[in-house]
Each structure stands twice: as C-alpha cells, then as structure tokens.
Amino acid sequence: MWFFSDEQKMLAETVRQFARDELAPQIETLDHEEKFNDPAFRKMGDLGLLGISVKEEDGGAGLGAVEATIAMEEMGAVDASSTLSYLAHAILCVNQIGANGSAEQKSKYLPDLISGKKIGGMGMSEPGAGSDMLGMTTKAVKQSDGSYLLTGTKTWITNGPTGDTFYVYAKTGDSKKDVSTFIVERGMAGFSTGKKFSKMGMRASPTGELVFDQVKIPEENRVGNEGGSVKRMMVNLDLERVTIAGISLGIARGAIEVATQYAKDRKQFGKAIGSFQMIQERLAEASANYEAGRHLTYNVAKMFDDGLLNGKEASVLSAKAKLQAAQMATKVALDAIQILGGYGYTREFPVERMMRDAKLIEIGAGTNEVMRMIIARQMLGEIAAL
Numbered sequence: 001m002w003f004f005s006d007e008q009k010m011l012a013e014t015v016r017q018f019a020r021d022e023l024a025p026q027i028e029t030l031d032h033e034e035k036f037n038d039p040a041f042r043k044m045g046d047l048g049l050l051g052i053s054v055k056e057e058d059g060g061a062g063l064g065a066v067e068a069t070i071a072m073e074e075m076g077a078v079d080a081s082s083t084l085s086y087l088a089h090a091i092l093c094v095n096q097i098g099a100n101g102s103a104e105q106k107s108k109y110l111p112d113l114i115s116g117k118k119i120g121g122m123g124m125s126e127p128g129a130g131s132d133m134l135g136m137t138t139k140a141v142k143q144s145d146g147s148y149l150l151t152g153t154k155t156w157i158t159n160g161p162t163g164d165t166f167y168v169y170a171k172t173g174d175s176k177k178d179v180s181t182f183i184v185e186r187g188m189a190g191f192s193t194g195k196k197f198s199k200m201g202m203r204a205s206p207t208g209e210l211v212f213d214q215v216k217i218p219e220e221n222r223v224g225n226e227g228g229s230v231k232r233m234m235v236n237l238d239l240e241r242v243t244i245a246g247i248s249l250g251i252a253r254g255a256i257e258v259a260t261q262y263a264k265d266r267k268q269f270g271k272a273i274g275s276f277q278m279i280q281e282r283l284a285e286a287s288a289n290y291e292a293g294r295h296l297t298y299n300v301a302k303m304f305d306d307g308l309l310n311g312k313e314a315s316v317l318s319a320k321a322k323l324q325a326a327q328m329a330t331k332v333a334l335d336a337i338q339i340l341g342g343y344g345y346t347r348e349f350p351v352e353r354m355m356r357d358a359k360l361i362e363i364g365a366g367t368n369e370v371m372r373m374i375i376a377r378q379m380l381g382e383i384a385a386l
C-alpha cells in the first residue's frame, strides 16, 4: 500500500518469510488431518506477533490495525487456518486483555500469551445465539464472597480444543445488555472444552465448545465493571472484522498467484491457456477485485490507527471491508479452481483448500447478512433496524 512505512514493509517481508518457512510446508498435511501447527504458533511468539497490538509497556509490540492486517494477509496467503487461530489468540483474546484488563490481569496473563507458552481464545457465540449474540444465555451469578458461578455453553470457539486462556462473555443480569467478561482458564473446576468440530475449511484451526458447569470464577478474573462489556465487545468486533478481511486478502492473493502461474504453464490447443481471453478475463477480474479489497481494508485499518473514525463509522467501514473482502476471496478462489480445471478440483494444488477456507470468512466474525444489516441500518436508519 502507498502509505506503508519502511517498518511496515519490513514486517510484511518478515512474516512472508515465516509463512513460507513454517506454515507452507505443513499446511496440506495439517489441513488433511485437521491438526494445529503448534510449533509454528509458538514461533509466532518469538517474532513478536502474538501480542502485536498490546502496548510495549505491557510486553506487546505496540502496533496497530494496519500491522495486524499485514500479518493476517501474509500468513493467510499460504495458510488461512493457522492465521485464523492466530487472529483468535492475538485479536480476540490478547488484544482484549491488553486493552481492558487491570494491571494485575495484564501482568498475570499477558506474558505467557505473548510468548506463545499459552494459547488464547474468545467465547461469545452459543448454540442458540450466533448473529443475535446479545441473546446469549451463559450466566455468571455473583456469590456472597464476590466470586461468580459461570454456567452455559459457548460454541464454534476457535482454539477451544487447544487453548489455555479464554476471554468469555456472560450475562450478569436479565437485560440483553447485562454482559460482563471473565478470564477463564483451562483447569478451573467445572470447565471443559466439549466437542471439537470437523469442518469443511480452516481445518488446521481447531474449533470447539466451551462448557461451563458452575465454574467458580474469582472476582479478580472479571474484566472491567460488571455489566459493562457490550461496548468493548463491539469495538473488538470491528477490529476483528478489519483484520480478518486481511486473511481474505491473503487467500485471494495466494489463489491469484497459483492461477496466474498455471495459466502460463498449462497448454491446450497448442497454446498456453493464459492466451485465451476467457482465462484472461478471470485473472484480470480477480486481480482488480483483490486490489479493491486491499485498498478498502488497509484504508479502514489506517483510519482506525489514526483515530479518524467514531464508533459508528468504525462499525460500518469494518463491515464494508469484511463483506467485500470475504466475498471477493471466495469468488477469486472459485475462479482459480476453474482456471486450473481438473487439477483445481484436486488436492494436487492448494486452490480447493483456499476456496474452503475463504468461505468461512463469509460466516465467522459476523455473516455477510449481518454485515449488510450494519451497512443498511446506517443508510436507512430506523427503517432497516431489527
């Protein structure tokens, strides 16, 4: 991007090299076997990626949404699964403890999460509350000693099966907005990590349930004031949407690279298939649409970092970036499959995996429909309100 500083360009190069060395060689096997790239995750800690947005005085890299999106794009270009797990850890858990945690919470949890010794995740979605996340029913009931008893089930949680530290939202009152946040650790009595899902894509990113059966949570594990989490949750969703759009950009870029090379190499009717205008059309459209997504996403990330957006603007623009990038990546990956013909449909080439991974981003972090609702509500006001 035109505004990337030398440091940002250097970060992109470093992460690109890391992705080539540590993610690319493993991903086909891990995707097939639905296994997590644990060694690579720990190495992200050595690179300073795991606490990318946490302030330097709290042990993080002190970087912003632009750098986080760069990391997502560079890793996403070769292995979107590990990148999704990285996002759940760095943006949904670590960033939130850094931004909202007390000094004690930060010093207790951040060092191990930032070094990669521990894996983090975030629990918001529930079996009965996905798009309508404020319909969550997981409850934390305050006890006379100040602690809470946490009961309920979270589902679809990235890093659920492998994680150690979870940033969990629960109701502490009867109204939709009585949402509080708790740091829940593996090993707490009554906490188990339920079922692991077998998925179409993002297969090297473990997804599962978090089950809370009267888990006693000490008061010092509540993040922020009781009932005060809705705004912080929404702010984090905005950051999640712009950074996850980076994964879509990476997938699209990866698919375009494979399809372009194939169009040069593959010959039919005595010519490279890239000489056929219908192949050129797909490649040109993919490249133009990737470029549009890249400009929108990084501009929104930069506007976040430069403090140019109020809360509503941040929500609408991050929804636009995610909607455009997610749809674009699925279309580009599908077109790449078409360009590769029969090979595109097999595991001989990575484009079928890229298409399966791309589809998730039209669902996770808010579906395409929810993104459209956010955008239309801003355009139409009350007429489009739920």
Ligand SMILES: Cc1cc2nc3c(=O)[nH]c(=O)nc-3n(C[C@H](O)[C@H](O)[C@H](O)COP(=O)(O)OP(=O)(O)OC[C@H]3O[C@@H](n4cnc5c(N)ncnc54)[C@H](O)[C@@H]3O)c2cc1C
Binding pocket: 088, 121, 122, 123, 124, 125, 129, 130, 131, 132, 155, 156, 157, 158, 159, 199, 202, 207, 360, 363, 364, 365, 366, 367, 368, 369, 370, 373
């Ligand atoms: C691989 C994966 C990883 C995930 N990781 C996490 C995680 O780490 N933490 C976490 O908390 N959650 C996570 N999620 C959950 C994810 O955010 C939800 O799946 C998503 O928000 C959609 O919720 P739902 O699946 O319950 O679908 P539903 O809300 O049941 O939606 C079903 C369909 O109805 C549509 N729909 C719903 N409401 C409306 C409406 N008002 N108007 C029009 N259409 C509507 C939806 O767009 C969708 O097409 C993950 C999901 C997946 C698949």
